[in-house]
Amino acid sequence: QTRNGVDYAVADLSLAEFGRKEIRLAEHEMPGLMALRREYAEAYPLRGARVSGSLHMTVQTAVLIETLVALGAEVRWASCNIFSTQDHAAAAVVVGPYGTPEQPRGVPVFAWKGETLDEYWWCTERMLTWDGDGPNMILDDGGDATMLVHKGAEYEKAGVVPSADDNDPDEWRVFLSLLRASLTAEAGKWTKIGSGIRGVTEETTTGVLRLYQLAAAGELLFPAINVNDAVTKSKFDNRYGIRHSLIDGINRGTDVLIGGKVAVVCGYGDVGKGAAESLRGQGARVVVTEIDPICALQALMDGYPVKKLETVLPEADIVITTTGNKDVVMAEHMARMKHQTIVGNIGHFDNELDMAGLARYPGIRHVNIKPQVDEWVFPEGHSIIVLSEGRLLNLGNATGHPSFVMSNSFSNQVIAQIELFTKYEEYDKEVYRLPKKLDEKVARIHLAALGGELTKLSKEQAEYIDVDVDGPFKTDHYRY
Numbered sequence: 008q009t010r011n012g013v014d015y016a017v018a019d020l021s022l023a024e025f026g027r028k029e030i031r032l033a034e035h036e037m038p039g040l041m042a043l044r045r046e047y048a049e050a051y052p053l054r055g056a057r058v059s060g061s062l063h064m065t066v067q068t069a070v071l072i073e074t075l076v077a078l079g080a081e082v083r084w085a086s087c088n089i090f091s092t093q094d095h096a097a098a099a100v101v102v103g104p105y106g107t108p109e110q111p112r113g114v115p116v117f118a119w120k121g122e123t124l125d126e127y128w129w130c131t132e133r134m135l136t137w138d139g140d141g142p143n144m145i146l147d148d149g150g151d152a153t154m155l156v157h158k159g160a161e162y163e164k165a166g167v168v169p170s171a172d173d174n175d176p177d178e179w180r181v182f183l184s185l186l187r188a189s190l191t192a193e194a195g196k197w198t199k200i201g202s203g204i205r206g207v208t209e210e211t212t213t214g215v216l217r218l219y220q221l222a223a224a225g226e227l228l229f230p231a232i233n234v235n236d237a238v239t240k241s242k243f244d245n246r247y248g249i250r251h252s253l254i255d256g257i258n259r260g261t262d263v264l265i266g267g268k269v270a271v272v273c274g275y276g277d278v279g280k281g282a283a284e285s286l287r288g289q290g291a292r293v294v295v296t297e298i299d300p301i302c303a304l305q306a307l308m309d310g311y312p313v314k315k316l317e318t319v320l321p322e323a324d325i326v327i328t329t330t331g332n333k334d335v336v337m338a339e340h341m342a343r344m345k346h347q348t349i350v351g352n353i354g355h356f357d358n359e360l361d362m363a364g365l366a367r368y369p370g371i372r373h374v375n376i377k378p379q380v381d382e383w384v385f386p387e388g389h390s391i392i393v394l395s396e397g398r399l400l401n402l403g404n405a406t407g408h409p410s411f412v413m414s415n416s417f418s419n420q421v422i423a424q425i426e427l428f429t430k431y432e433e434y435d436k437e438v439y440r441l442p443k444k445l446d447e448k449v450a451r452i453h454l455a456a457l458g459g460e461l462t463k464l465s466k467e468q469a470e471y472i473d474v475d476v477d478g479p480f481k482t483d484h485y486r487y
């Protein structure tokens with residue numbers, strides 16, 4: 008739809024007032040973004056930027072979007088997951104701080120909670136399709152927007168969109184059919200869009216992996232900044248954000264007592280560490296599975312047994328995947344689980360759980376309990392409870408990470424957008440990280456907001472540890 012010149016597709020514009028109230032409260036908890044608005048108030052460094060954003064459309068993301076606009080950008084937005092949109096936040100962003108549902112004056116948003124796969128890719132295409140000149144920046148989470156541009160340009164060059172294989176996931180089939188229709192409707196659309204992009208800033212681990220793969224293959228169409236590996240992003244959002252939002256999702260989804268239960272956490276990276284702490288904080292007996300001896304040893308040193316999933320299945324009450332990998336919990340595993348074991352994923356994509364294999368399991372019966380909570384009953388009688396259909400449950404069953412930790416992540420996003428948009432000629436078609444000085448700048452803002460008091464190095468001390476009095480305080484290879 009278009010109202011007052013603002014394109015949008017959201018659940019219900021009348022939710023905007025509620026969304027605006029929560030956005031106002033969130034701003035107080037997002038000191039990094041508010042500091043950047045003050046720092047760049049009159050400079051408008053993003054004037055001329057046309058940012059296409061694919062990132063969970065939450066209250067926190069609304070503050071990010073309105074920060075980009077405050078710095079001069081034009082923005083179009085879609086969510087990067089079919090269940091993660093908060094409809095009141097989406098409505099508030101379309102209406103804007105000064106508009107009304109009748110006369111919106113905000114930003115085009117194409118997102119609602121509970122999209123189908125077809126609707127998801129329709130929203131993603133709309134987010135990338137501008138009147139006149141196309142986007143000149145992408146802000147991505149997981150890489151779907153970047154993939155649409157790259158695959159679109161690739162298939163335009165090949166002159167054909169390939170057909171999906173029989174064992175391809177539905178998502179890929181839907182993606183290819185959207186591209187087939189898009190290439191028919193407008194020849195050369197994606198090649199043109201790709202050539203107009205100055206750069207992409209990527210939010211998450213899985214999206215960053217895809218960028219490095221594109222770069223390694225020499226296929227990256229534009230420079231990229233890996234926001235995930237800013238220390239003030241992944242060592243905070245991935246860990247402390249999950250510590251907060253994992254049990255939120257399990258509680259809202261099932262209201263099952265977590266204390267005393269056996270909870271299996273697959274993966275002990277940044278997210279897995281937060282997940283284990285979240286569950287142990289509720290009194291669960293946490294067991295970790297890992298492929299990497301270093302992370303496995305960390306888990307043991309943190310007091311968690313490290314076992315193979317097959318070993319711990321007979322006693323597991325809760326199984327959570329956090330790996331960024333695929334095929335971690337298969338239908339055969341689920342068939343061997345205890346009655347009413349809770350199964351969920353907090354990795355970026357749903358392919359960590361074998362949902363297709365579960366749906367095909369002989370004699371399986373599906374019972375929807377409520378939105379994003381499904382019981383799957385095996386023929387011999389036991390059932391499992393799957394959250395958010397295997398999609399990231401902290402956003403599907405709850406509201407994701409809290410504002411303060413997203414302020415860290417999104418401050419890095421805004422800094423990265425300014426860096427790439429204003430200095431894109433200095434960048435090649437490679438993947439970059441932000442300098443440590445900017446990481447420490449983000450940390451300083453949030454440290455102050457929590458009342459932290461930094462100790463000042465003397466000149467002699469600085470020389471002794473070979474750093475500058477004002478930082479950077481660590482070498483590039485320091486691990487935190």
Ligand SMILES: NC(=O)c1ccc[n+]([C@@H]2O[C@H](COP(=O)([O-])OP(=O)(O)OC[C@H]3O[C@@H](n4cnc5c(N)ncnc54)[C@H](O)[C@@H]3O)[C@@H](O)[C@H]2O)c1
Pocket residue numbers: 211212213214241244245273274275276277278279296297298299302329330331332335353354355356399400401402407408
């Ligand atoms: N839900 C959220 O809010 C949220 C937030 C941040 C990141 N993420 C996503 O979570 C995922 C993990 O992110 P991360 O930063 O922790 O990545 P990471 O690489 O730090 O950790 C993943 C861990 O999983 C392990 N692993 C890989 N395959 C495995 C397998 N088959 N069995 C057991 N362990 C295995 C790896 O060794 C690694 O230690 C990514 O998809 C990321 O995009 C989600």
Ligand SMILES: Nc1ncnc2c1ncn2CC[C@H](O)C(=O)O
Pocket residue numbers: 062063064065066067068148210211212244248355402406407408409413416
């Ligand atoms: N509240 C949130 N708003 C937007 N994105 C969120 C929120 N909580 C988790 N995420 C996922 C983004 C996260 O940085 C990632 O890496 O996936």
